Amino acid sequence: MRTVLLILIIAVVALIAGISTGYIDISQTRQTKIPSIEADNGAIRAKGGQTPAFDVQTGSVEVGTREAHVTVPKIEVKRDAKSVNVPVVEVRRPQESQQNAAH
DSSP states (O other), rough: HHHHHHHHHHHHHHHHHHHHTTTTEEEEEEOOOOOOOEEEEEEEEEEEOBBBBEEEEOOOOOOOOOOOOOOOOOOOOOOOOOOOOOOOOOOOOOOHHHHHHHH
């Protein structure tokens, strides 16, 4: 529930930021009309309304690459040969374990 609420809040903030910066332009192109209902002599007549229409213009974002010269640290790795003790694991079958224990 909290995740959905957080996503809705972020979406509203993004919409407000887009409109305020001019990235999103929303214009209403058709007005709203409410339905009309008439009752006369026990008969009810309803006439449908009209939903609003909007024209939405958005900016565009282009993603790409370009070549740039930047300073990058250079790392060198030197290897020296040293003798060290390393762990060893031996796996023996049950028969081999009993023979080595007898010796």
